[in-house]
Amino acid sequence: MSVALRSRRRDELVSAAARLFSERGYHGTSMQDLGDALGLLRGSLYAHIGSKQDLLFDVVDQGARRFLQRGEHAVHQVAPSPQRLRDFLVGHAEVAIEQLDAGRVFLNEWRYLDDSLQEDIKTKRDAYEEMVRGILRDGVAAGELRADLDISLAARLVLSCGNWIYSWYRLDGEMSPSAVGEAFANMIIGGLHQEEAV
Amino acid sequence: MSVALRSRRRDELVSAAARLFSERGYHGTSMQDLGDALGLLRGSLYAHIGSKQDLLFDVVDQGARRFLQRGEHAVHQVAPSPQRLRDFLVGHAEVAIEQLDAGRVFLNEWRYLDDSLQEDIKTKRDAYEEMVRGILRDGVAAGELRADLDISLAARLVLSCGNWIYSWYRLDGEMSPSAVGEAFANMIIGGLHQEEAV
DNA sequence: ATTCTACAAACAAACAGTTGTTTGGAACAG
DNA sequence: CTGTTCCAAACAACTGTTTGTTTGTAGAAT
Structure with missing residues (x-):
């Protein structure tokens, strides 16, 4: 009981957990592993946390909060729906890549x-x-997006390509996070097909 | 050593492994759990397999093979690129949903x-x-898809929405697998935006 | 300045249970 | 009578967590 809710050591522990849970999975990471990462015995970790579950929640919750925060920014913009969608995807890609570990844990280990x-x-x-x-509904209402759109399915399309970034993005790659978001947004909004006339 | 490569019991074991690995993850599933699922002691399982890793490989490989098999069918069709892409996505969705467990393991536990x-x-x-x-390159060459397409990124868009099916599709849902594939293909090829004139 | 007090951080050791795997022998099949 | 299938038991190592105790280090009292 009576565990320090915030301290330098605890933060170190949470980010070590983010890295290890991301690499080896929650069940594939032992308290021993976490202790080794900080140079402590596994028992000593319980001065900073209540349980291994606590650690998992902290990592997952951290991942979730950052996505939400950035998402709200895109949503509350005053701009046409396609523009907000573009901004949402750019923000998602940026957050996803800036916190690769916590994000992976958020998606795979929750x-x-x-x-x-x-x-x-x-x-x-x-x-x-x-x-x-919400963005998609606005777009349909404003006549900017197809009227026959299945909103749920379209939202899944958007989120799918955002979430799948983890499985292929490499930090040494040539594309910046925002370029990835832009490119996906363009393909999704405009479609892959060759437009007949302009 | 000298493990039966194929037998009724082994098949039962592999499909129990598919289910449990899918639900609890590889590291979250013990040989004990697998034994319980078949009504055997965990030591008895070693009459049928060499190791836990063997089981994981069998499940993952099974998942992979079915996708490849169905994919080849779509690729070797004689049809315009958009049509083959549509067929590929339909096939992917069908395979994904008909073998939800093995597919999930293929994607998450490999x-x-x-x-x-x-x-x-x-x-x-x-x-x-x-x-x-390949399908996308053909489409660009034939003028059916945008000439400025980033092939790798577009392929990732296609695969992303196919792979993410696992995280939201429910068997009791109202959409059939092929309807899901069709819908995704339509959105990806045509785009979400409202076309000005037709 | 020196003592006393308070407390967090870490260790060392144990807890009871589980891990994947191996072995020797029994039951049962073709 | 030869294999296959399974049990029973053990293997050493590891699991997450709790305990009692030691350490380093602050601030307050002397």
Whole structure:
């Protein structure tokens, strides 16, 4: 009990956990591994956290919060729907790549959270998806996007390519995060097909 | 040693592994769990397999092979590029949903394979991605797809929405697998934006 | 300045249980 | 009678967590 909620050591622990959970998975990472990463015995870690689950939640929640924060910025912009969608995807790509580890854990390991903690994260994830649906609905209403659009499915298309970034993006690559977001937005909005006439 | 490569029991074991690895992850599933699922002691499983890694490889490889098989069918069709892309996505969605467990393991747990086994899977995954790039290149050459397309990135867009199906598709949902594939193909090819004139 | 107090941080050791795997022998099949 | 299939038991190592105790270091009291 009575665990320090914030301290230098705890922050080190959380970011070591982000790295290791991302590389080896939650169940593939032992308290031993985490202790080794900080140069401590595994028992000593319990001076800073309540349990291994706590650590997982901290990492996942950190990932979720950053996406939400950046998403709100794009949503609350005053601009045409396609422009806000573009901005949303750029922001998503930037956040995803600036926190590759926490983001990967957010996407892959959240399901290993205990039920109550999992609910918290699901709520945040739903809110994030709702942002995209909102943008799309506005676009249809304004006549900027196809009228026959299946909003949920289109939102999934947008989020899919954003979330899949983790599995292929390499930091030594030639594309910047925002360029990736821009490119995806252009393809999604404009389509891959050759337009007949302009 | 001298492990039966094929038998009824082994098949049962592999599909139990697919289900459990998919639900709890590779490291989150113990040999105990697998034994319980078949009504055997965990030690008894070693009459049918060499190691836990063997099981993981079998599940992942099974997932990979089915995607490749179905993908080839779409690629070798004689039809315009957009039509082949549509067929590829429909096939992908069908395979993904008909083998939800193995597919999830193929996508999420392959990284826990030992190096040499991992190479095998990477090769198959690359071949699958190359199918999509091939279709896209043909489409650009034939003037059916935009000339300025970034082939690799467009392929990633296609594969992203295909692979992300696992995280949202529910079997009790109202959309059939092929309808999902069709819908994604339409959005990707045509774009979300409202076309000015037709 | 020197003592006393308070506290966080870490160790060392143990907890009870689980991990993947191997072995020797039994039951049962063709 | 030869294999296959399984159990029973053990293997050493590792799991997450708790305990009692030591250490370093602040601030307050002397």
